[in-house]
Amino acid sequence: MTELPTPQNPESVFTYGAPQLKFGPGAADEIGYDLSLTGARRVLLVTDPGVARAGVAQRVADQMGQFDIEVAIFDGSHVEPTDDSLGEAVAFGRDNGPWDAFVAVGGGSAIDTAKAINLLTTNEGELMDYINAPVGGGRAPSKPLKPLVAVPTTTGTGSESTTICVLDVLSMKVKTGISHARLRPTMAVIDPLVTLTQPAGVTAAAGMDILCHALESYTARPYTSYERKQPHERVPYCGSNPIADMWSEKAMTLLAGSFRTAVRDGGNLDARADMALAATFAGMGFGNAGVHIPHANAYPIAGRVKNFHPKDYPAAEPMVPHGMSVSLTAPEAFRFTFAASPERHLRAAELLADREYPGLSDEELLPAVLVDLMRDIDIPNGCGAVGYDSSDIPDLVDGTMKQQRLLTTSPRPVTEDDIAGIFERSLRLW
Known part of the structure; x- marks a missing residue:
């Protein structure tokens, strides 16, 4: 078999990053308190139509109101995001901002959509500028992103822990992503109660x-x-x-x-x-x-x-x-x-x-x-x-x-x- 080449100057340092983590039944009911500690007053909650219909997103939004946080809901996240769906989400974020923080309630699709909105409402440019090369430009964000709280309602993607936003580029018929440490959510709120409706x-x-x-x-x-x-x-x-x-x-x-x-x-x-x-x-x-x-x-x-x-x-x-x-x-x-x-x-x-x-x-x-x-x-x-x-x-x-x-x-x-x-x-x- 072909072996990996032995490096002339091998790496001796590895890096590790992770979000703050809150776990347990009922954890999603504490997000208003958590965000109040950041000073956030205007928040965009990102979800998808199914989670919105189930009432989970509205429940999270309602308890944020107890802490004088104004919440707008974007419920147009596309299951398996595309460059088109993320473009629409980013346009909503830019047209209705500015935002102090973001909350994503849903599967990896909603969390990745929130990552894209956060990236492109805090940094200049368009989606393709940041998509990994050779599909896109591979640009790194030059400015810090806002706090993002990720609340997964499915058990799979791990997007609440990662630096990756995955999408389909429709014109190329290829799935790819955006990857940068600044995309990692600030906090992952893992509440098993919100996953019970997962078929x-x-x-x-x-x-x-x-x-x-x-x-x-x-x-x-x-x-x-x-x-x-x-x-x-x-x-x-x-x-x-x-x-x-x-x-x-x-x-x-x-x-x-x-x-x-x-x-x-x-x-x-x-x-x-x-x-x-x-x-x-x-x-x-x-x-x-x-x-x-x-x-x-x-x-x-x-x-x-x-x-x-x-x-x-x-x-x-x-x-x-x-x-x-x-x-x-x-x-x-x-x-x-x-x-x-x-x-x-x-x-x-x-x-x-x-x-x-x-x-x-x-x-x-x-x-x-x-x-x-x-x-x-x-x-x-x-x-x-x-x-x-x-x-x-x-x-x-x-x-x-x-x-x-x-x-x-x-x-x-x-x-x-x-x-x-x-x-x-x-x-x-x-």
Whole structure:
């Protein structure tokens, strides 16, 4: 196999960042108090139509009023944000500002929408200026952002912990993102009570995002495998490191005990609480170490969707939910990366497995654990089950290779042929 080159001057420093964290049933009812400590008097609450209809966003807004905070609600967040939907959200933020702070109530889509509004109401320029190169300009914000409180109502993206805003660029049919430390929310408010309405299909897809966050950051190339950087050159994704490893392992342990239960019995508050913690812990892991091949593959799977309509998602247009798209090539991706760090792949399988796997080789163990879980929670059987076939692989590979920010985190160098092989073997997983 091709090894990573040994750096001439290896990195000896890793970085770690995380938001303030408040966890527990009822935590969402304390946001007004938390924001009052910042001196905020005018706040934009960002949510999506489904969460708005459920009344969760209004409940959060109402209790902020007790602290003389004026709240406006933007409920137009798009499930799986696009450059168009984020452009509309930013226009609303600019037209109705200025704002002292932002609150995001919803899944990763609402939180990422709030990140984009915060970025572009505090800094000049347009969305494409800040989108990661080579898709966009890759500009870094020059001014500080306002406080952002993130209240996840789904258990998956970990966006409440991370520096990433993910979106589809419609004209290019590619999923990409904006990444900078200033995008990280100021506070993550994790309230299991607001996740109880999450349907089984959403719980399954979003939960696979948690799992892949934890697995990819745990198996990412180590921070010491990079060339040493100057302080201003360091990025949030610095490679696997002892602190990120700790969060990733804990996330996997929580998932092993609660993932299947949360999908099958959405009213189980203990399972929901474990999933909510796992999402945040995995976010604290990958938000610092990074993710790699499954996430890079997921962007074109979602961005080039044809006619797939996922279970329990309200969107009228075709979509492959982010967590689902990440999972579809994960078994084969981790088969590919096994040789780079066998001990980590085996440890992950040990943490996640709910039964013994006699007779399997070490290389086969983690893919088998993942496939069993995916079957149990009703994830589609590979890329073919969401509408792709062999003729689509060149386009999918092209979209993946645009995600160099992610692919450089892979523990093995990865070529177009490698990615094509992973996609081919992922058309059907079982």
